[in-house]
Amino acid sequence: MAIRTALTDRLGLSVPVIQAPMASVATPALAAAVSNTGGLGSLGSAQLDAAALQAQISEVRAATDRPFNVNFFCHQRPQDDPARAAAFRARLAGFYADENLAKVPDPGETYLPFDEARLEVVLAARPAVVSFHFGPPRAEWLTAIKQAGCLTFGSATTVEEARDLEAAGIEVIVAQGWEAGGHRGTYRTSLDRAQVGTIALVPQVVDAVSCPVVAAGGIGDGRGIAAALMLGAVAAQLGTGFVLAEEAATPPLYRAALAAAGEGDTRVTRLFTGRPARALVARYVTEMTPHEAEVPDYPLPGPMVRPLIEAGVARGVPDFHPLWSGQAARLARSEPAAAIVARLARETEDALHRR
Numbered sequence: 576m577a578i579r580t581a582l583t584d585r586l587g588l589s590v591p592v593i594q595a596p597m598a599s600v601a602t603p604a605l606a607a608a609v610s611n612t613g614g615l616g617s618l619g620s621a622q623l624d625a626a627a628l629q630a631q632i633s634e635v636r637a638a639t640d641r642p643f644n645v646n647f648f649c650h651q652r653p654q655d656d657p658a659r660a661a662a663f664r665a666r667l668a669g670f671y672a673d674e675n676l677a678k679v680p681d682p683g684e685t686y687l688p689f690d691e692a693r694l695e696v697v698l699a700a701r702p703a704v705v706s707f708h709f710g711p712p713r714a715e716w717l718t719a720i721k722q723a724g725c726l727t728f729g730s731a732t733t734v735e736e737a738r739d740l741e742a743a744g745i746e747v748i749v750a751q752g753w754e755a756g757g758h759r760g761t762y763r764t765s766l767d768r769a770q771v772g773t774i775a776l777v778p779q780v781v782d783a784v785s786c787p788v789v790a791a792g793g794i795g796d797g798r799g800i801a802a803a804l805m806l807g808a809v810a811a812q813l814g815t816g817f818v819l820a821e822e823a824a825t826p827p828l829y830r831a832a833l834a835a836a837g838e839g840d841t842r843v844t845r846l847f848t849g850r851p852a853r854a855l856v857a858r859y860v861t862e863m864t865p866h867e868a869e870v871p872d873y874p875l876p877g878p879m880v881r882p883l884i885e886a887g888v889a890r891g892v893p894d895f896h897p898l899w900s901g902q903a904a905r906l907a908r909s910e911p912a913a914a915i916v917a918r919l920a921r922e923t924e925d926a927l928h929r930r
């Protein structure tokens with residue numbers, strides 16, 4: 576028996592499960608498999624230019640006629656801070672020497688926020704859902720996306736952010752608890768006030784806004800999904816639970832690290848990109864945490880860290896890789912995405928009926 580909520584009815588889903596958009600991990604094959612099994616598949620498009628985005632949307636469309644979500648980052652562009660960049664460069668020098676790498680590259684904006692070129696792709700493709708991390712897009716862009724018939728989602732890590740997104744015109748709030756893997760969506764609350772766990776955050780957001788709320792963070796199986804529904808959510812968004820999916824673009828060293836991880840093996844760090852994000856702790860995080868204040872603002876550190884990540888991948892070691900993971904690490908399973916969604920549906924029904 577399908578579990579119905581306002582969101583499953585609106586999108587025609589048979590399972591109240593969203594595969595989280597995951598830049599560099601989600602693939603068109605993953606999104607299509609999830610959507611074909613009755614959940615909502617998502618593309619993490621933050622790192623794609625307009626042409627690559629167009630290609631990925633076409634791939635999803637070729638594999639499914641079901642609804643899917645395309646996600647973007649809406650960050651403010653950073654200020655250059657040469658002193659901080661120099662300090663960070665000096666800290667990285669030892670790792671570069673260990674890996675026999677040449678000079679640390681300059682900081683750079685590898686990832687640009689949502690822009691007109693990608694807006695045009697969205698307006699032409701009209702995916703069922705368009706979602707935003709790090710705040711809402713420009714008002715006129717949001718209006719155009721809604722007029723094109725897309726349902727818009729935005730991530731909130733506090734009640735303040737949820738209210739702000741609703742006031743901006745976002746139609747569904749993704750309440751992201753502190754347990755969540757990957758980047759915190761936090762964009763207008765200080766990080767020390769944006770560390771609320773999912774079980775506390777979701778009902779407070781539900782009470783504060785009138786639009787539907789999706790729960791995200793630390794939900795790894797049907798027990799968590801059932802709990803999210805009890806808290807008033809219309810669906811659960813799982814990231815870590817899909818990182819080991821066969822269709823995900825997760826490198827083998829990342830898969831191995833997550834498969835061996837425990838609930839306490841993650842921390843929220845700015846060390847990879849300049850924005851707080853939850854990852855498994857490996858050598859780079861351990862050794863650099865005391866120097867986190869020197870990390871340039873998002874996304875400037877990207878090109879400086881990239882050669883280390885690539886060197887680690889070439890040697891098959893996780894030392895420098897951003898091993899994004901939430902606290903429900905032990906619940907992730909290596910299965911085809913369709914099997915994950917079917918299992919989550921079964922487990923959710925079992926959990927709801929047991930009560």
Ligand SMILES: Cc1cc2nc3c(=O)[nH]c(=O)nc-3n(C[C@H](O)[C@H](O)[C@H](O)COP(=O)(O)O)c2cc1C
Binds near residue numbers: 756
């Ligand atoms: C590998 C990975 C990449 C992520 N990338 C994105 C992203 O590109 N956009 C986004 O809105 N959220 C991203 N997230 C956060 C998810 O949307 C979601 O909030 C989180 O995964 C939920 O917590 P969980 O990992 O415990 O399920 C990412 C999460 C992970 C694990």
